[in-house]
Amino acid sequence: MTDTLPPKTGQPLIQDYLRTLDSSPGVYRMLDAQGAVLYVGKARNLRARVSNYARDTGHTARIARMIRETCSMMFLTTRTETEALLLEQNLIKQLKPRYNVLLRDDKSFPNILVAKSHPFAQIKKHRGAKSEKGDYYGPFASGMAVNRTLNQLQRVFLLRNCTDSVFESRTRPCLMYQIKRCSAPCVGKISESDYAALVADAELFLQGKSTRVQADLADQMAAAAEAMEYERAAALRDRIKALTAVQSVQAINPRGVPEADIVALHMDSGQACVQVFFIRANQSWGNRDFYPRLGGAESADEVMQAFLLQFYDDKPPPRQILLSHPPEDPDLTAEVLSERAGRKVEVLTPQRGEKLELVANALRNARESLARRMSESATQLRLLAGLAEAFNLPGPPKRIEVYDNSHIMGTAPVGGMIVAGPEGWMKNQYRKFNIKGTEITPGDDFGMMREVLTRRFARLLKDDPDRQTEAWPDLLLIDGGAGQVSAVEGILTEMGVNDIPIIGVAKGVDRDHGKEEFHRPGARPMALRMNDPVLYFIQRLRDEAHRWAIGTHRARRTKQALANPLDDIPGVGAARKRALLAHFGSAKAVRGAGLADLQAVPGISATIAQTIHDFFNPGR
Template sequence: MSWSGRADPATLQVGADAIREALKTIPLSSGVYRMLGAKGEVLYVGKALSLKKRVSSYLRLNQLPERLRRMVGLTHSMEIVTTRTEAEALLLEANYIKKMKPRFNILLRDDKSYPWIMLTDGHEFPQITKQRGRPVKDATYWGPFASAWAVNQTLNLIQRSFLLRSCSDSVLSSRTRPCLLFQIRRCSAPCVERVTRGEYAALVDETKQFLSGKSTDLQQALVEEMEKASEAMEFERAATIRDRIRGFSSMQDSGIINPASIGDADIVALWQQAGKTCLQVFFIRNSRNNGNRAFFPEHADDDEAADILTAFLLQFYDDKPPPPQILLNCDPAELELVSEALSLKRGRKVELLQPQRGERRDVVRHAETNAREALERRLAESAGVSKLLDGVASVFDLDGLPQRIETYDNSHIMGQHAYGVMVVAGPEGFTKRAYRKFGIKGPVTPGDDFGMMREVMERRFGKRDPQAPDERPQDWPDLLLIDGGLGQFNAVRAVLEELNVRGIAIVAIAKGPDRDAGREWFFQEGKAPFQLPPNDPVLYYLQRLRDEAHRFAITTHRAGRSKAIKTSELDSVPGIGAVRKRALLNRFGSVRGVRGASIEELTSVTGINSEIARVIYSFFHPQ
């Protein structure tokens, strides 16, 4: 993130006056301050042991770096929240930064939740599955995992070793015969009582022991149990235990690093190059590697590594509990204060350590190598994308390098389940957190692509800041790329003119003859339709943008269609749940068949008594 330009002396004086006014009521206690712009937007969030002393430092304008001078110049007011301790202020500061995303703070763009393994406790046959988001009551959790792939791999291995069910409670209660997972020895089939409650409870206890790190004792117990079964000539049972041990062994051997000397810890390594920063995080739980992720925080070019690491740690653990140890390759700024704040967050002591020898140091070095390689890949990709964007600016006569390109596409089947999508790209590649889906609300004639695109444009650009209707929003694009021909181009241009949207280049990309890739036609205002050379790298880049929008539109449409297929009119009938719905559809074949059935025919269905039959009949025949 960069802040170009110098602070204007006039606005600098206005900002300084606003800070002086705020100082009249700011206390000396610890807390968090927010610097606000003209429209109330948060420019910067900071914490301080003494708020008055810290805020006063912004009035020493000649001693401030240019970035902070510009921030002061944009400041129109301040807000203060006091805290009991500086550690509490540090946690509150991180929370505000993550929620408000102030432009002058170091920002961690991490809007994804992390998957956990969840074991339900409130059922006689507990379910094991993955879960994201808000914790469920009466459940035990293990994690977090760095990705869905990591948690799925672990779940598959746990199923192979401990045979716990992964199906939902409704599926469990409705099955009449074992599913495929039982056939391939991934489940003990409690749905049809192939395992007793006591035996299943023992499997649950073993699973908890393993996930809690007691793997050595558990494996030895399984070996002894297998030997006893073999001596008793219970060879089938011995073979089943043998298969569980094999799955158990493969679980212990899997993973890139499974350091025996590390129980529960996160490994955080920072690497800087060319003014950019990468932080690589490895999740180690019970000496097992739960995967890793790379993060690229936004910060000013002159921000120090220690300050970036402090901001990262506080924002990263804002919505998740920190482990007892965090192993680092360098010290954060205010090390003891960060440790105190994270301990306060966890409710128990959290150590921040920089290992100097042994296996722990090797693990940190491994994470550091991953951080360096991830940053080098990102820089190489950015350099390549920068060249392509320069080519895009040249082809479409743009004023400068486009910082944000939005590509639009629609997907539907004869007007049904219609969606429009927006894909965003820029110097850092595709920005997936900025993608948007537009469920077409209509009224739109089935198959009217122009009408769908018009609705999408109105919803994208129709909202303006009422206090500054003529000001260009920061998230508006430099280039609109529309998947379509001259008709789509004219439709989009007409909508933007009606909305008084200016300064955005519009280009439509249409497939060539026989829809061959490489022979696309481009439509742009003030130009005759044109094509690019078949081997032009800019053409390949524009095709990638168009194809990504098409992919996103198709997957969005399919998801919406699948959701609609799973629901039916029967879901609205009082007293009809999953089991009765399935029984009715099995008996009559469709909702139409249920609608045409008499009360006597409805009563003949398993689980449907005369009272429920009358409710169903009345629902479809209210007269």
């Protein structure tokens, strides 16, 4: 009988791989015993790069731990180092390896869209793919920054923000015209050519040419006054005053930097904050802070390069990127970003002048933001430890999921899930569930909770049955008492999930805030003392779930209330819908109209009339 040798791991394993590698550029993956990817790296020379891991000494604690855990490796060769870098970033984004720097906030940034698909252009906020016809301006750091700018544009240029369907159905000016925020093109208060001139001025403003716009308005005002058109002169005067007010409240407006992103990195105690300021048209369009997940002892240049390549993976980079720290390979980074943008992108680390002042300001914000976050994280960790102690949990939870339902007498029912962890709210993990079950009795909270949890955990069991990712919760918090907890326990047991702690939060006998009772499967109800920080923490969790569920319910209810059945009829566009509403007065009247009545509407042919009639009377 012969003993089988244990499989090689760590440095002996890497030594064996070296025999099969050449000096080609490419990407390598290091995997653990379960096949999960530990790390993805790129190399100009695969053999030379991987040989570094085969050395006995010279590694940081993070790299040494990663090498010990490596049980297999995978390799992909590429033609150039640039291709290797692009492939590396794609794999990092897809696989999210434990030891790589990861950008966790990947939400898209909003833009301002001047939509040109209509003779009277609409101005609005836009997120996502730029598929709609028109001109895009951005990115802005937040929706609030976009809304503020849109408000300014409406005051100065009187552009419409209503949808095309609303525009087509108007018969008299809306409130925006009354408060001098719109020129009311929907009812002919302004000609198409004059409105186009307003749009052109607004676009000049968004391009940073507001001084030129102001001069043109002043010339028009003088001409109107000379022609004794005093009402028009007064309107132009009001627009000039509004534009002057906008210019006076602009934030940092660099004179010598027309278009750039300012990226500053501050690292402390194994954590990092990256502050990004957006400069467009010589104006600051806001800033956003990011907290990339570090694998261990990365250097600043390594973190900066990983951030840049992940941040600009799905958004176009500007012509200049001003950095507080140079990336690991500045030339290669600039080459990759230029290739993505389809034009030259400069990656600079300024040493003097206005650009250095902009970077210093961003760096100060990054340092202050990280200090605040570290202070909040320390408090959060103490609360999670207290929660574990109060409810005898195996350890401080890393992912708490809190569930709540919302409806009004059973209408527009929704379920909401919020997530919290060591770093606070994990808002990109929040989920909403439109209740779809037709067998659920209106107002049946138990039935709604069953549907929500069944959908949530069925997805988890499908996507990650072995629980290899961080998507699985280690504590469920339910807004309810013993009945809800028992129901949730039964639902999870049916699905084969019976090792996740469940806590139900119910109001006490007096239903007072602060006298909550806590219910757990197989345990008697308990309470926490009135001034316990853990009690306040649980209250905040429950209130956040309540806020999220109610907001989701309101949005669904509003959408249902504003829905027009005419929108769903094939072949009925804005003009025909307007004609139908003008003839019958309401969608309800259209629903009850006969075929002959429908054919009497101007613009409604016999074929369209039949389509409308069949839509409201299926099978007849």
